[in-house]
Every structure is written in C-alpha cells, then in structure tokens.
Amino acid sequence: MPIIYKLAISLFALSLTVFGIYGTYQIRSESQDLRDAVEQETRLLANSLLVSVENALRDHQIEDVQKLMQQLERIKPSVDVRIYIQNDNIIRSDAESLVWPKKVEQTLYQAAKEGELKQFYYPVDAPQLFILSLPFNEISSTLRGNVAIVRSLQSMNKNLSKTKTYILLSLITFILFTSLLCLLLGHVYISLPLQRLRQAMRAFRDSTAPPEPLPVSGKDELAVVTQEFNRMTAELFSAYRRLDVETEHRRKLQRVLQDADKLISIGQLSAELAHEIGSPLQIVNGRARALAKCNDDYDEVRRIANILVDQTDRITRIVQRLLEFAPRHSTEPMSCDAIAASAEVIDMLGFEARRQGVTMTFAHPESLPLISINKDSIQQIVLNLLTNALAAMVNTGTITIELSQASIIYADQTIPALRLTVSDTGTGIAPEHLSRLFEHYFTTRGRQGGTGLGLAVVKTLVTEMGGSVMAESESGKGSLFTIYLPWRKLL
Incomplete structure (x- = not known):
C-alpha cells in the first residue's frame, strides 16, 4: 500500500x-x-x-x-x-x-x-x-x-437534533477534507519525489554515462535523501570508472603474466625437447651407420629400417608437442566453406581410421552458406577432435561428424552460428575428469604418448572466434563434443 x-x-x-x-x-x-x-x-x-x-x-x-x-x-x-x-x-x-x-x-x-x-x-x-x-x-x-x-x-x-446533525456533518466534512488534502499533499511532497528517485535509480542502473543530479528543493527529509542520492550516484559512477580501469589493468597484467608463463614453459619444454630429441638422433645416427655397412643381409636392413622409422616418429611427436604449445597468431577471417574444410581433414585421417577398423560418418546439409571465418582454425579443431576420438577407440567403433546451422544468444541478441559435433563410441571419459578436459597438459593417455594439449588448443581457438565448446561423456559409452562458432554471412 x-x-x-x-x-x-x-x-x-x-x-x-x-x-x-x-x-x-x-x-x-x-x-x-x-x-x-x-x-x-x-x-x-x-x-x-x-x-x-x-x-x-x-x-x-x-x-x-x-x-x-x-x-x-x-x-x-x-x-x-x-x-x-x-x-x-x-x-x-x-x-x-x-x-x-x-x-x-x-x-x-x-x-x-x-x-x-x-x-x-x-x-x-x-x-x-x-x-x-x-x-x-x-x-x-x-x-x-x-x-x-x-x-x-x-x-x-x-x-x-439539529445540533447533532450539525456536529455530524461538520465531522464528516472535516474528515473528508483533511483526508483529500492529505492525499493531495502526500502526492505532491512524497509520491512525486519518490517517483523521481525511482526513475533516477532505473536510469542510473541502465546508463553508462554520468547521471544528471536530481533537483533539490526545500530542507525536508526528502530533500536530504535526494542530496544523498546525488552524492551516492556520483561516487558510484566514479567507483565504476575506477573499477573498469583497474579491471583493464588487471587483464593486461594477466595477459603479460600468461605470456611470461608461456615463455617459461617453452623454455622448459625446449630444454626437455633438446634432451629427448638428442637421444633418438643418436640412435638414428648409429643405426644409419650400421645400415650403411649391411649390404647383403636383408633382414638386418629391415630391422634397422624399422628402428629408424620408430625413432623418427618419436622425433615427430616431440616436435608436434612444441608446435601445439607455441602461441599462434590469429589470422583474419576469410570466405570459407565449412563442409569442404572439414572434409579435407576427414579424408586425411581416413586411412588411419580404416587401419583401426573405425567407421567415420560425415553428416551435413547439401550446402551451407559461405561464412567469414578462419579455415585453418576450423581444420585444426576438427583434426584435434578426430585424433582424440581415434585414440579413444579400443578395437572398432564409429565416429560421427555433423555440421549444421544453429543460433546462439550473445549479449541478449540471437546470432547465427555454425554447429559442429564430433561423437564417438570409444572408452569415454570418467566423470571426475570432465571438468579438467580443456586444461593444458591434462591427459588420460600419458602412457600412449598424449600431450594434454589437443583439447586445450581446441578451447583456445574456439574462444578466439567467440564460440563455445561443451563436452559430454559416459565412461565406457563414448563422448560427444559440441562446438558453436558464430559467423557473419557473406553478402
């Protein structure tokens, strides 16, 4: 009331x-x-x-x-x-x-x-x-x-009786007059100032510019409240400005610290790589010299050749770890056919999938509009997700890649987006590991050569393009990764 x-x-x-x-x-x-x-x-x-x-x-x-x-x-x-x-x-x-x-x-x-x-x-x-x-x-x-x-x-x-009637009429008249006067004066001196305060509060909440101070008239309690409100809004806006500046400084400092941390990690990784690459190179060098002396023994040549292949693969994996960790310079979006870009990656991994007995299915509309987005980033995302899916297969299984049009809500606006899903029927992910999937160096396949950088790179690329990535999995039944990438249709 x-x-x-x-x-x-x-x-x-x-x-x-x-x-x-x-x-x-x-x-x-x-x-x-x-x-x-x-x-x-x-x-x-x-x-x-x-x-x-x-x-x-x-x-x-x-x-x-x-x-x-x-x-x-x-x-x-x-x-x-x-x-x-x-x-x-x-x-x-x-x-x-x-x-x-x-x-x-x-x-x-x-x-x-x-x-x-x-x-x-x-x-x-x-x-x-x-x-x-x-x-x-x-x-x-x-x-x-x-x-x-x-x-x-x-x-x-x-x-x-006349006196009673006169007193009763006087009483009713006075009460009605004073009540109406109270309502009128209350509306003028209480309701209107409070309504102006409420409108000013709403305007201050929704505005990004400094609010105009409310006019102050009189010396009553509402005038004092209005003065305090003007002072409070000015101080709050000043605090918001300082907070924005401090937040920006904090972000810059965080980026600097992240870059410094990356440089330290790269330095540590470089030393590790120098040690790890040196060992297989010595093996390759020694086996190559032995191979040069084996002219007639075919079995020995084959055995040494296999050793050389294993060691070069080892060097390749070590170098790939460095390349995945190294910072990438974002490129400007270009006209891209998402279906064709994804198909190239799927075709490249087709031989490995067939070798493992894995069936890869690519579902997509007959055509998708050309979008303004980075092709290399999309292919890197698909490559990392498919590589992880293949590694999750024990014997045989199925990997399904699907592209479709969708929409996402960003800043209270609905914008078009590309929806990419990669699902597999592999071993799945334990529930306690789901929250750490996209952390750097977190891997459940350390013994199989996993580096813990593939999904971290996916998360970084998706975030740079303003999208989102979600993972769903059940241990022993497979995993599902869903990615939304906003795009701007080409005119």
Whole structure:
C-alpha cells in the first residue's frame, strides 16, 4: 500500500476518534445546557404563576385563575398548567393542549397531598416532558395544594437534533477534507519525489554515462535523501570508472603474466625437447651407420629400417608437442566453406581410421552458406577432435561428424552460428575428469604418448572466434563434443 494511503487512513482514524469524542462531549453539554434553560424558565414561570394563583384563591376567584391559565397556555402552547388542591380538587383550563400520562398525574396527586416540591422528566430514557410541581405558600394562602406545570420538550429535542446533525456533518466534512488534502499533499511532497528517485535509480542502473543530479528543493527529509542520492550516484559512477580501469589493468597484467608463463614453459619444454630429441638422433645416427655397412643381409636392413622409422616418429611427436604449445597468431577471417574444410581433414585421417577398423560418418546439409571465418582454425579443431576420438577407440567403433546451422544468444541478441559435433563410441571419459578436459597438459593417455594439449588448443581457438565448446561423456559409452562458432554471412 502506498505511503500516502497509509497516512490518509491514519489521519482519518485519528480525526474520527478525536472529533467523535469531541462531538459526543459537545452534544452532552448542549443537552445539559438546554435542560438547564428549560428548568430555569419553567421555574420562573411557576413562581410567577404561584403568586397570582395564591392571591386569586385567597379571594375565591377561581374563574380568574382559569382565565390566567388559558392565557398562559395560549402564549406558550408547549406549557400546560393545573392546580392540585389537597381536597382532591383540580383546577384546569378548558383548552389543555398536552396529554398528561396517568403516571404523571398520580405523581402530581401524591406531591399535592404531601405538599412537596417535585420536578422530573418523563420518560426518563428519552424525555418528552418536563414536570414541575410547586406547593402553595402556607402563610399567604388558606388552601393547600400545588401548582403543576407540564412543559413539552419537543422544541428542545429539535434543537438538540439539529445540533447533532450539525456536529455530524461538520465531522464528516472535516474528515473528508483533511483526508483529500492529505492525499493531495502526500502526492505532491512524497509520491512525486519518490517517483523521481525511482526513475533516477532505473536510469542510473541502465546508463553508462554520468547521471544528471536530481533537483533539490526545500530542507525536508526528502530533500536530504535526494542530496544523498546525488552524492551516492556520483561516487558510484566514479567507483565504476575506477573499477573498469583497474579491471583493464588487471587483464593486461594477466595477459603479460600468461605470456611470461608461456615463455617459461617453452623454455622448459625446449630444454626437455633438446634432451629427448638428442637421444633418438643418436640412435638414428648409429643405426644409419650400421645400415650403411649391411649390404647383403636383408633382414638386418629391415630391422634397422624399422628402428629408424620408430625413432623418427618419436622425433615427430616431440616436435608436434612444441608446435601445439607455441602461441599462434590469429589470422583474419576469410570466405570459407565449412563442409569442404572439414572434409579435407576427414579424408586425411581416413586411412588411419580404416587401419583401426573405425567407421567415420560425415553428416551435413547439401550446402551451407559461405561464412567469414578462419579455415585453418576450423581444420585444426576438427583434426584435434578426430585424433582424440581415434585414440579413444579400443578395437572398432564409429565416429560421427555433423555440421549444421544453429543460433546462439550473445549479449541478449540471437546470432547465427555454425554447429559442429564430433561423437564417438570409444572408452569415454570418467566423470571426475570432465571438468579438467580443456586444461593444458591434462591427459588420460600419458602412457600412449598424449600431450594434454589437443583439447586445450581446441578451447583456445574456439574462444578466439567467440564460440563455445561443451563436452559430454559416459565412461565406457563414448563422448560427444559440441562446438558453436558464430559467423557473419557473406553478402
């Protein structure tokens, strides 16, 4: 729920409570004031009437008393007067305008007999009448009795009802006005500044340029928050800039360290190669000299020739390790037919596959669009993957190479890509080795002459071309390598 709604509801509840208490107190005070006024006016009227009635009764002028009562009732229709005499006589006017309830009459009879002052409201819960009974003055009159005045409270109740209505309307009007005013002021002074802050936060999150500071007006809490936000965004942007610079420096330092590490490794490898190549060269030299002396012994010549082949193969593998490890200089992409480039590598390894009893299958569309990509890199990737697949075969098996069109998501954009998959039915890769497949010098075929550089080279080449490589394998059931290489179609 928005803050301004919470404030409006809170103000509504507070106003309702405060003005409800005030209105109740005001109504009670008004009711008491009206009752006091009615009692005071009735008492004055009764005292004035009592003197006249006593004088008239002393002179036995009952008709004058009745006329006086009639005139009084005509002047004040809400007032009715009766004279109760202790001998059970009642003097009343001929134009009584009010109905006297029996309970009221009985009470007034009793008050006259006892000669006591009596005043009360009838009924008690919702008074409609005010009754006042005054006894005669014993000194001034020979008769004993009471003057009873019954006054209707209809006018007072109307005034009280009007007061209640006025207070209720005032309460509702004030609460509605203050609530609407709270909503309006809350929208102007709270919602709008918070909305500007939220929009500024979103703009700062999505922008790469320094944000424009928000305008600050006033000296309230929101103005202070806006000032702090402007200061925070400026400091954050400055920190982002410093972080970018430091990241770039770190990348450069990392590249330098990597190059230095490569140079150290190449130096170590060169020393190792010098030692390893020296040994087979001595063997080749010695066997070549022995071969020169064997003119007629064909079997000896064949045996020495086989030794020479083995040692030259050994030298070739050692040199290949150096070439695979040496850094390559990336070449500019050129127009390339991916199907033809891959087919050349497959054809080159066909003899070795047939010798091992391995069937190689090349699946591809009838044609693929020419792409702008490096041909040598593609062939090196296919060569390394197929070499590893052939090495994973124990006796016979199947290697499947597949080329197809695909798409990849890069920087929230979908771009076309070349999809290359190489699957085999070889020995597979253990699950604990999958995470290290593309590390330099990691190999599971060390005893078979593996260098641990083939897949590392594949990873490097794919990364340089902005692609991705994934490996899936199950021990004893073969492996699947999937490569995505983004391309730009030639126009």
